[in-house]
Amino acid sequence: MSILKPLKIGELIAKYPIIQGGMGVGISLSSLAGAVAKAGGIGIISTAQIGFQDPDFLKAPLEANLKAIKTEFDKARAIAPNGIIGFNIMVATKNYALYVKEAIKAGADIIISGAGLPVTLPELTEGAKTKIAPIVSTAKSAMVICKMWDRKFHRIPDLLVIEGPLAGGHLGFSREQLAQYGADTAHVSETYSQDAYDEEIRGIMKVVKTYEDKYETHIPVAVAGGIYTHQDVLHALELGADGVQVATRFVTTEECDAPMCYKQSYIDAKEEDIVITQSPVGMPGRAILNPFMKKVKELGRIAPAHCFQCLKHCNPGTTPYCITQALINAAKGKIDDALLFCGAYAYQATHLETVKEVIDSLIPERV
Numbered sequence: 001m002s003i004l005k006p007l008k009i010g011e012l013i014a015k016y017p018i019i020q021g022g023m024g025v026g027i028s029l030s031s032l033a034g035a036v037a038k039a040g041g042i043g044i045i046s047t048a049q050i051g052f053q054d055p056d057f058l059k060a061p062l063e064a065n066l067k068a069i070k071t072e073f074d075k076a077r078a079i080a081p082n083g084i085i086g087f088n089i090m091v092a093t094k095n096y097a098l099y100v101k102e103a104i105k106a107g108a109d110i111i112i113s114g115a116g117l118p119v120t121l122p123e124l125t126e127g128a129k130t131k132i133a134p135i136v137s138t139a140k141s142a143m144v145i146c147k148m149w150d151r152k153f154h155r156i157p158d159l160l161v162i163e164g165p166l167a168g169g170h171l172g173f174s175r176e177q178l179a180q181y182g183a184d185t186a187h188v189s190e191t192y193s194q195d196a197y198d199e200e201i202r203g204i205m206k207v208v209k210t211y212e213d214k215y216e217t218h219i220p221v222a223v224a225g226g227i228y229t230h231q232d233v234l235h236a237l238e239l240g241a242d243g244v245q246v247a248t249r250f251v252t253t254e255e256c257d258a259p260m261c262y263k264q265s266y267i268d269a270k271e272e273d274i275v276i277t278q279s280p281v282g283m284p285g286r287a288i289l290n291p292f293m294k295k296v297k298e299l300g301r302i303a304p305a306h307c308f309q310c311l312k313h314c315n316p317g318t319t320p321y322c323i324t325q326a327l328i329n330a331a332k333g334k335i336d337d338a339l340l341f342c343g344a345y346a347y348q349a350t351h352l353e354t355v356k357e358v359i360d361s362l363i364p365e366r367v
Contacts, residue, residue, distance in 0.1 A: 004363055007042070007243040009131050009159045009220055012109055014084050015040030016363050017237070019222050021247030022088020022112060023169065023341070024048025025324065026331030027258045028250070030075035035255035035355040037076065037083025044112060045072050047089045047099050049310060052328050061308050062095055066102045073106040084109045091116030092281055094310060100124040112161055115170050115281065117145050122153035131158035135224075137165075137172030139203035146211045156211045159220050161245055162204050164197050166226025168248050168343035170283045178276060178284060186272045188344045198239060205240050228345040233362050246362065248343030255355045259333035265290070265340055266349045274346055280319040288340040296321055
């Protein structure tokens with residue numbers, strides 16, 4: 001009997017237990033999120049500088065971003081009228097509360113929030129139907145968020161996303177923690193300790209169980225980071241998860257919003273090209289070693305030409321480079337001047353697929 005079941009988050013029911021991870025800037029917008037939702041998964045739009053294509057973005061980035069939240073959601077909804085569509089909103093975003101409110105107003109089914117602990121999310125979404133899901137990486141962070149939401153707001157997460165050390169983009173681990181798991185090298189397939197992080201996942205599950213018992217309800221859990229194959233999905237479910245969150249695998253799809261040269265950079269990458277870098281956000285991140293990253297390492301700093309007011313804790317006078325500009329360059333196809341975030345297994349991509357083909361390969365057994 002298959003352990004694959006639909007993913008239930010309250011009254012939301014996804015046919016397949018697949019959440020497409022949010023990727024910004026401009027990598028998971030309406031096209032990808034709409035396609036995943038239409039195919040029976042959960043489609044997630046990244047709000048990170050979502051309005052970068054707006055002609056007024058340079059002079060009024062916040063206004064452009066807030067406007068684009070509604071625009072992108074409506075386009076995704078047109079693709080998947082009955083699908084589940086939500087947003088990924090980083091806690092590190094300046095004006096975080098405004099983004100959350102705008103996502104609710106747009107009609108988001110769910111908001112997934114990481115890059116910091118979303119301690120205020122229940123207050124910001126009070127009275128809305130929108131489901132809320134924090135991203136955690138350790139049992140300690142799971143305990144902190146559940147305890148705080150319980151004490152301050154008398155509620156628990158609608159979904160908990162556990163993001164492991166093989167994820168792409170910003171990671172919820174210190175360099176030292178990544179080293180403990182063997183996830184700080186360019187050859188993680190040889191060094192990564194799956195068993196060690198499995199123990200962390202079990203620890204997080206114990207925290208979840210405590211609050212399930214207290215509230216007498218089930219808290220669905222999705223495992224993320226390094227989910228690339230059917231076996232990865234089965235492993236997560238065997239650990240007790242209800243579903244998985246997948247990002248990197250969806251980049252090399254026809255429907256992904258990224259330009260073709262961005263997708264090709266994944267297809268061309270070798271395992272040794274995928275490295276850990278220190279992001280201006282203050283967190284380690286995983287990306288493809290390209291001319292831009294080599295230039296930053298060589299020069300030490302590329303002074304920003306413009307400040308986009310994107311992050312709470314960024315000083316344009318000292319930041320090693322402008323992360324917004326580097327990610328916008330990626331989204332616009334200026335690959336040699338871009339930060340190319342990716343998961344640990346991006347090098348396994350060999351060709352373009354459709355979203356349906358990816359989901360079929362992750363879940364070959366029909367749910």
